Amino acid sequence: MRALLEGNRVSRISVRGFAVASATAVTTVGAVVGVASGDTQPSNDNFEATAADTTLLADIPAGQQAQVQTASLAQQADAQAYAADATAKKSAEESARLQAAKDAKSKKEAAEAKIEAAEKAAKAAEEAKEREAEEKASRSETRDASSFSAKSSYTVAEVQAMARQMVPADQFQCFSNIVNHESTWNYQASNPSSGAYGLVQALPGSKMSSAGADWQTNPATQIKWGLSYMDDRYGSPCGAWSFWQANNWY
Template identity: 75%
Template sequence: MLEGNRVSRISVRGFAVASATAVTAVGAVTGVASGSTGQPSSDAEALASDSTLLADIPAGQQAQVQTASLTQQADAQAIAADASAKKDAEASARKQAAEDAVAKQKAAKKAEADAKARKEAETKASRASVRSTSFPVQGSYTIAQIQAMATQMVPSGQFQCFSNIVDHESSWNYKAVNASSGAYGLFQALPGSKMSSVGSDWQTNPATQIKWGLNYMDSRYGSPCEAWSFWQANHWY
């Protein structure tokens, strides 16, 4: 071997310890240098025993082998880091999705509770606003007189709905009787005697009937307007 081509020797075992990948790469170069056409061994210790062949690798190729080994190690570390980051991101996404679902469920329950509370408050306000006005007892009442009673007893925001129902049920005739069912009065109560819960004069006093009808709409539907919405959909209430 020429003096100008003399190369430094390296420790094969040092290569094996530094990187199994590097030793494999060195084995490939050794196979080329020795003329071998077989596959290089993956056993680092076996390659380390052949110190004579490895020592003859030119210094430049040794540097290339070392660089390749470091590059492979860096690539492997980068892949591992990417996999770990992806796993962490997926776990974080699952956790966030679960937290979002719980938050939405709580918000829905709160909205439902708030709506229920508002409805109850409106119902109480409607009932509280009903005036227990006393009207002089008469032998008979005109439609205008009955409607005047209703405007004083029914909350202003509910009166139109209330009036719509009475229009359809009895046309404001407080003595109206359904020939087939026997339903009676402004609201066609069935039986009519149920209106006695607010006054014994339910057959002859429109004010008593109005009080009963308003209480019925509030207790069953929440308000006259909700009762009217039901009536429009079903043609009864």
Template identity: 75%
Template sequence: MSRISVRGFAVASATAVTAVGSVVGVASGSTAQNNDVEATAAGTTLLADIPAGQQAQVQTASLTQQADAQAIAADASAKKEAEEAARKAAAETAIAKKEAAEKEKAAKEAAEREREKQEAASRDASRDASSFAVQGSYTIAQIQAMARQMVPGGQFQCFSNIVNHESSWNYKAVNPSSGAYGLFQALPAGKYASAGADWQTNPATQIKWGLNYMNERYGSPCDAWSFWQANHWY
């Protein structure tokens, strides 16, 4: 016999019990007893009621059904876990992207604030350049004092480092080979004219030009100094 369900055996058992009951009823001549046996057989099925040769098959069928049910439950549990893991991974990815976007936005805002600060410093330098009294000559200390008033405090040391290397704060320094001139050894020297016509005799005008140059070309005097250290020119 192929795979047989417990229900099928229950029916077979009930039939067998009914048949036995019928025989007993006929032998005793009692119709009531026959009906009682049939009712009992129809409502109750015991493994002992099933023929011995079929009991093993009943048990095998039952175990197979249990295994199938367990396999289905395991598949459902695995699917649920996979779906939960996917949802968790998607949530973590979304959070990471959001955090990265927020960091990028913050960095852009910081860069914009720094740019505005530098532009403001540059505008201040433009105003300050014309506020110094014109003299026939200037000492290094006087030139450095001008620069301190025109260059943002956090950028002054970098600014000073470049001037030290280029001209040692000599606003009339001339390179005999190239003709580069002034505090920043501008080449051609006429570049200073964009900051003022008195560039040859006024160190404040040269400072104004040098600060604008560093801000526009490198972003700040310290960025210009970093480039100078790597290349020995700027």
């Protein structure tokens, strides 16, 4: 029986010691805080209150001592800070991953757009080349003056009809503008001061012999030569007309 009482006494003393140590730590922290806030003299009331508290803590049953031992605020703060850091790090990594994916998609789209633009440019150039070849072939066909029967004389309407059949449709108006200014569609027009002759006023007129020996009397021969001259020197009748407008000659 005495041994049992002694054991209970040891237990109560141990609890009491733990309470006193805890109270002392709390009081010490309070004293430090007081000093930090300007209160240089610790109050005796604090020590007395601590003593009273220890008496109450000593009466806590041994089975409930675990409730007294709680985690410190510093440990809780550290745990919260660690969790916040981990969350921030995870969020940053996710943001970086999403941005990298977005950048990669943008680069891919830009590369695809560049390839598409290059393909369109190549296709346009090829189509332009084909059109140019077709136009050249068409001009070669329409410049054949031998398809017109030779006559002793031609009216303006007949000469214009020849030109419409020999000059490409998209170039006829430009060709007509030049002929209107140079000879008013008179295939026998002659400039006595310069020696220019014919519809396009070739200078000298004998240049047109390269298109046919009948250059003096056949409007088709003159049209053929005039087209060849405009194409070789200006690229087309419209190119020649642009130059004529700027210089009043071609």
